[in-house]
Amino acid sequence: MKKRNILLGAAYAAFAIVGLIYTCSWTYTSTTGLNPSFWPNIMFTMLLLSAIAIIVFSVLGPDAEVSEDSRFHWKKSLPTIIWVGLYTYAFQRFGFLIPTMVFLCGEMFLFGEKRWKVLLLISILLPIILYFLFTKVFGIYLP
Amino acid sequence: MKKAFALILSVLMVLSLAACSQSAPSGGSSGGQSTPSQSTPSQSGGTDAAEPAKVDFPTKTITLICPYAAGGQSDMICRTVADKMGELLGQTITVVNTPGAGGSVGASQAAAEKNDGYTMFMCSAGNISVVPYCSEVSYTIDSFDMIGQATDTPFCLVVSNDFPAENVDEFVAYVKEHPGVNFGTPGANSSQEMFMHQMEQLTGIEMTHVPYGGGSEVNAALLGGHLEVACLCTTDVYANLKDGLYKVLAVSSEDTDPIVPDAPTFISQGYDLTCTCYYSILVPAGVEEAVIKILRDAYAETMATDYVADAFKSMGIPVSYLSAEETSEKMHKVTEEFKAIIDGLNNA
Amino acid sequence: MSLSSILTGLTTVIAPQCLLWLILGVMIGIIFGAIPGLTAATGVAVFTPITFGMDFAPAFGFLLGLYCGGYYGGSIPAILIHTPGAPGNVATALDGYPMARQGQAGRALSYSVTSSWLGGTFSSFCLLIFANIVARFALQFGSQEYFSVALIGLSCIVGVSGDSMLKGIISGCMGMLLACIGVDPMDGVLRYTFGVPAIMKGIATVPALVGLFALSEAFGKSETTTSAEKGITGKITGVMPHFKEYWENKILLLKSAVIGTIVGAIPGTGPTIAAWLSYSEAKRCSKKPEEFGNGSVEGIMACECSNNAVTGGAIIPMVTLGIPGDPVTAILLSALMIQGLTPGPTLITKNPDLISTILWILLIGNFVMLLFGLGGAKLFPKLLSIPPKILFPIVMVMCVVGSYAVNNSSFDMWISFGLGIFGYIMIKFGFPVAPMVLGIILGPIMEPNFRRALISSKMDYTTFFTRPLSCVFIILAFALTFIMYRRTHSKKD
Structure with a gap:
C-alpha cells in the first residue's frame, strides 16, 4: 500500500x-x-x-x-477495456446498429456466456429495440 | 412473473402510443396549413424558370445542425423550420443538437461536413461574425453558403429602474462622469458584447464588461440588483419590461421594434448604432448549384407558411426571411463591423 | 389564492385527457431518468415540441410529469447497478448500491421513491404558499453568493472521501481541472484544447458521470465475474413504506426538502447541489455517520427528498420572474411561452388558475410517481437476477449510447471511455470518484462567479465577506468542513 x-x-x-x-x-x-x-x-x-x-x-x-479488491487483474479487464474502445470507435465510424450487435456478442462471450443461442438472440434483438426506442419513440438521433 | 409481463406489455403499449401521438400533432397541424402556402414558390418570381440540370434531391434524410442545446429558443426555431421544410421536400429533416462554446462547436462540425446538401447548419451572429476573429477555430464566414435568414432580434440597452438616466444622452453623460460602470452580457465573445464595444468606441465612454452565462442569468442579476446596465436581445427583455422591472433606454433596430414598441431606437436619439443578432440557415460551402437552389426555394416557401408564422409568434420572435443574397450581404456587413471592433479592442 | 381557483385547478387536472398525459409523462420521465446518459432535461427538451398544439393543462401535465419522474428515475440504476442515471442521483448511489448488494434493493428503492414523493409534495406546497418570498430570497444571490454556496457544496468532499481526505481533495482538484477545459467562461479564451475543435466544448457532466461511475464499475466487474455467477435473486422485501420510519426522520426529511426547494429556486444551480448539501447535512447530524457510504437509509432519504424538492422550487422563479431555476425549467419556460403565457411577476395575478393547475399537476404527478415507484420497487430488482455476464455488457452499451445521445457527440463517448479507465484505476488505488464529479459540477459555478464577483467589485477580495449572505455561507462552509472532519476521524481513535 x-x-x-x-x-x-x-x-x-x-x-x-x-x-x-x-x-x-x-x-x-x-x-x-x-x-x-x-x-x-x-x-x-x-x-x-x-x-x-x-x-x-x-x-x-x-x-x-494491499487488499484483494484493489489488486489489478489486467488479464481479465484489459480485453474488456480494449473491446469497449473498439466499440466506441466503430460506433463513431459505422453507426449504431451493427457495431452494437458485434460488441454485445463479443462482450458477453468475454464475460463467459457460451450458449450461442442466448448470445445471438440478445445481441440481435436488443440493438434493434434500442434503436427503435431512441429514434422513433424518444426522437433522439442515432447514427 | 405474470404480473411483470403484464406491466412490461403495458409500458410498451403506452410507449407506442407516445410514438404515435408524437407524430400526430405535427402532421395534423401542418397538413391543414400546407394548402395555402402551395402558391408561394411560383409567386416568388421565376423560380420555376429553366433549371440548370435536373437533380434527384433529396433522396435521404437531411440533417440540420443546431449548435445550441435542445429546448432552447434556437432549437425551437430549428425544429419548426425542419418540420415544415422536411414536409415540403418530402424527406425528414433531423435536428441534431451539438451545443458548446457559444455555438462554435456546431459551426466547426458543420464546416467540416460533406457539402452534398444533406447537412445544413443554423448559425447566429455570435458564432459566425465574432468567434472566428477572437478565437482559434477552423472556420470563417467563407466556409458556408447561405440558404436564408430565419430571424433577427435587435439588442436593447437595459438599465435598472433607479439608474439615473432616461435616454442614451443621459446615459453617456453619466458613464463619462463615472467611468468603469459594469455592464452585463449573456457571455464572452457574444454579439451583445461586440455591440456594447461598438457603442463605447462611438461615444468614447469606458465601461467594464461582466460576462454571464446566458440571458436569463443577466435577467436574474438585473432583477436582484447585482447589475445596473446590460445588453440583451429583445426576446430576453420583453416580459420583464412589460412588467416595468427595468428600463430599456434604446433598441438597436432601424425602426421601432414591434416586440418592444415603447423603446426608442438609437438612431432616433442621434446615435448611428444599428445591429441585430441574426439567425440564418447555412450549408457547407461548395454545394452543387442545382441542389442549393432546391434548398433555397423550399426554405423560402417554408418561411412563408402560417405554421412558421404561428410558431415564431408564440416564441416572441419575428419571422424575418431574407433571400440567400440578402442574407449573405447582411452577414458579411455585420462580420466586417464586428471585425473592426475586435481590431479596435486589440489595438487599444 | 382563493379556494375556488384551487378547485378550478383540480377539475382541470383530473380531466381524463390531462390525467392520461400526466401519467404518460411520469412514466417516460422515469425511463429517461433511469437510462444513464439521458436525463430529465433531455426528456423535456425532446418532448416539448409535441406540446405545440396542446392545451395548457395536458401540455404541462405531460412535461411536469416528465420532470418529476425524471428526477426520481435516476435513482433506480444508481441503486441497482451503481450507475446514477443523472448527476443529481450520485449521492444516492453511495448508499443505495451497498444496500442493493446486501440484497435489500427493494427496500432501498422504496425509500428512494417515498422520499422523492415527500420532497416533491413539500416543494409543491412551497410553490403555492411561499412563492414570492422564496423568489425574492433567490434574487439575493449575486456572484459572491453563488461562489460561497458552491464552497459549502465543496465541503461535502470531506464527507465522501472515506479514509483519506487528501485523496478526496486530489480527486476534487482533478474534477475542477477537467471542468476548466474548453472555452474560458469569462474571457472566451481556449484552455487546454491543444487546437482540437472537439475539445472546445469541454467535458460535459453526463458523459463524465457515466464514465466515472458506470464504465469504471463495469470494468471492475469484468475482473471478478465468472461465467457461473448468478444474478442476485431472493425475496424482495420491505417495499411497503412504514410510516414510523419516516416519522423518526421527520427533521431530516424536512431539512432536506427545505434545502431542495431553496437550492431549486436559485437560478443556475440544480438537483446535484441540493442532493449533496442535504447528504452532507444528514451525515453531519446523524447518530450513525459511520453507516454513510455503506447503505445508510438516512443518506438515501436526504438525497432523494431534496433532489425532488428541487422541482417545485425551480418552478418558483420561472413563474414569478421568468427566470429558470434549473436546466429543465429553462426548457419549460419556452414551453410556457408557446402556450402564449408571458412569464413575469404579473403572470400569477393575471392567471390565478394557472398556479393552482401547476400545483395540482405536481401533487398528482408526484403521487403517480410514488405508485409507479413502489410498484417498480417490486419489479426493478428483478433486473439484478439477470446474470452479470449478460447484464454488464448491456449496461456498457447503454453507457456508450447514452453518452453519445446527450449532445450527439462522439467526443463525449471518448470522454466516457477515458474517464472510465481513469476511474477504474483510481478506485483500485483507493481514490474516491465522487469528489471528482463534485468538482466537475461545482467548478463551472465557482470559477466564473469568483471572477465575475471580482470584476464587478473592481478586484476587491473583501467583497466575499462584506456581503452578509456570502459571509454567512463561507463561515458555514468552513464550520461544516471542520465538523465533518472531526466526526469522520474521531470515530477511528
Whole structure:
C-alpha cells in the first residue's frame, strides 16, 4: 500500500508540475479581471501540495497490505477495456446498429456466456429495440 | 412473473402510443396549413424558370445542425423550420443538437461536413461574425453558403429602474462622469458584447464588461440588483419590461421594434448604432448549384407558411426571411463591423 | 389564492385527457431518468415540441410529469447497478448500491421513491404558499453568493472521501481541472484544447458521470465475474413504506426538502447541489455517520427528498420572474411561452388558475410517481437476477449510447471511455470518484462567479465577506468542513 501511495502521489505531483508550467506559459492577460490561468493554477497548486502530503505521510506512516479488491487483474479487464474502445470507435465510424450487435456478442462471450443461442438472440434483438426506442419513440438521433 | 409481463406489455403499449401521438400533432397541424402556402414558390418570381440540370434531391434524410442545446429558443426555431421544410421536400429533416462554446462547436462540425446538401447548419451572429476573429477555430464566414435568414432580434440597452438616466444622452453623460460602470452580457465573445464595444468606441465612454452565462442569468442579476446596465436581445427583455422591472433606454433596430414598441431606437436619439443578432440557415460551402437552389426555394416557401408564422409568434420572435443574397450581404456587413471592433479592442 | 381557483385547478387536472398525459409523462420521465446518459432535461427538451398544439393543462401535465419522474428515475440504476442515471442521483448511489448488494434493493428503492414523493409534495406546497418570498430570497444571490454556496457544496468532499481526505481533495482538484477545459467562461479564451475543435466544448457532466461511475464499475466487474455467477435473486422485501420510519426522520426529511426547494429556486444551480448539501447535512447530524457510504437509509432519504424538492422550487422563479431555476425549467419556460403565457411577476395575478393547475399537476404527478415507484420497487430488482455476464455488457452499451445521445457527440463517448479507465484505476488505488464529479459540477459555478464577483467589485477580495449572505455561507462552509472532519476521524481513535 505504501509503495502504491508513493507512486501515485509522485504521478500526481509530476502532473501538477507539468500543468503549472504549461498554464503559466499562457500569454493572454485580462484587462479587467483575473487571468484565465488563475483558477487552473490554484487547482494545480492544491493538487501538488496534496500529492506531496500523500508522499510524506506514506513515507512516515505505517504500511498496510494491499487488499484483494484493489489488486489489478489486467488479464481479465484489459480485453474488456480494449473491446469497449473498439466499440466506441466503430460506433463513431459505422453507426449504431451493427457495431452494437458485434460488441454485445463479443462482450458477453468475454464475460463467459457460451450458449450461442442466448448470445445471438440478445445481441440481435436488443440493438434493434434500442434503436427503435431512441429514434422513433424518444426522437433522439442515432447514427 | 405474470404480473411483470403484464406491466412490461403495458409500458410498451403506452410507449407506442407516445410514438404515435408524437407524430400526430405535427402532421395534423401542418397538413391543414400546407394548402395555402402551395402558391408561394411560383409567386416568388421565376423560380420555376429553366433549371440548370435536373437533380434527384433529396433522396435521404437531411440533417440540420443546431449548435445550441435542445429546448432552447434556437432549437425551437430549428425544429419548426425542419418540420415544415422536411414536409415540403418530402424527406425528414433531423435536428441534431451539438451545443458548446457559444455555438462554435456546431459551426466547426458543420464546416467540416460533406457539402452534398444533406447537412445544413443554423448559425447566429455570435458564432459566425465574432468567434472566428477572437478565437482559434477552423472556420470563417467563407466556409458556408447561405440558404436564408430565419430571424433577427435587435439588442436593447437595459438599465435598472433607479439608474439615473432616461435616454442614451443621459446615459453617456453619466458613464463619462463615472467611468468603469459594469455592464452585463449573456457571455464572452457574444454579439451583445461586440455591440456594447461598438457603442463605447462611438461615444468614447469606458465601461467594464461582466460576462454571464446566458440571458436569463443577466435577467436574474438585473432583477436582484447585482447589475445596473446590460445588453440583451429583445426576446430576453420583453416580459420583464412589460412588467416595468427595468428600463430599456434604446433598441438597436432601424425602426421601432414591434416586440418592444415603447423603446426608442438609437438612431432616433442621434446615435448611428444599428445591429441585430441574426439567425440564418447555412450549408457547407461548395454545394452543387442545382441542389442549393432546391434548398433555397423550399426554405423560402417554408418561411412563408402560417405554421412558421404561428410558431415564431408564440416564441416572441419575428419571422424575418431574407433571400440567400440578402442574407449573405447582411452577414458579411455585420462580420466586417464586428471585425473592426475586435481590431479596435486589440489595438487599444 | 382563493379556494375556488384551487378547485378550478383540480377539475382541470383530473380531466381524463390531462390525467392520461400526466401519467404518460411520469412514466417516460422515469425511463429517461433511469437510462444513464439521458436525463430529465433531455426528456423535456425532446418532448416539448409535441406540446405545440396542446392545451395548457395536458401540455404541462405531460412535461411536469416528465420532470418529476425524471428526477426520481435516476435513482433506480444508481441503486441497482451503481450507475446514477443523472448527476443529481450520485449521492444516492453511495448508499443505495451497498444496500442493493446486501440484497435489500427493494427496500432501498422504496425509500428512494417515498422520499422523492415527500420532497416533491413539500416543494409543491412551497410553490403555492411561499412563492414570492422564496423568489425574492433567490434574487439575493449575486456572484459572491453563488461562489460561497458552491464552497459549502465543496465541503461535502470531506464527507465522501472515506479514509483519506487528501485523496478526496486530489480527486476534487482533478474534477475542477477537467471542468476548466474548453472555452474560458469569462474571457472566451481556449484552455487546454491543444487546437482540437472537439475539445472546445469541454467535458460535459453526463458523459463524465457515466464514465466515472458506470464504465469504471463495469470494468471492475469484468475482473471478478465468472461465467457461473448468478444474478442476485431472493425475496424482495420491505417495499411497503412504514410510516414510523419516516416519522423518526421527520427533521431530516424536512431539512432536506427545505434545502431542495431553496437550492431549486436559485437560478443556475440544480438537483446535484441540493442532493449533496442535504447528504452532507444528514451525515453531519446523524447518530450513525459511520453507516454513510455503506447503505445508510438516512443518506438515501436526504438525497432523494431534496433532489425532488428541487422541482417545485425551480418552478418558483420561472413563474414569478421568468427566470429558470434549473436546466429543465429553462426548457419549460419556452414551453410556457408557446402556450402564449408571458412569464413575469404579473403572470400569477393575471392567471390565478394557472398556479393552482401547476400545483395540482405536481401533487398528482408526484403521487403517480410514488405508485409507479413502489410498484417498480417490486419489479426493478428483478433486473439484478439477470446474470452479470449478460447484464454488464448491456449496461456498457447503454453507457456508450447514452453518452453519445446527450449532445450527439462522439467526443463525449471518448470522454466516457477515458474517464472510465481513469476511474477504474483510481478506485483500485483507493481514490474516491465522487469528489471528482463534485468538482466537475461545482467548478463551472465557482470559477466564473469568483471572477465575475471580482470584476464587478473592481478586484476587491473583501467583497466575499462584506456581503452578509456570502459571509454567512463561507463561515458555514468552513464550520461544516471542520465538523465533518472531526466526526469522520474521531470515530477511528
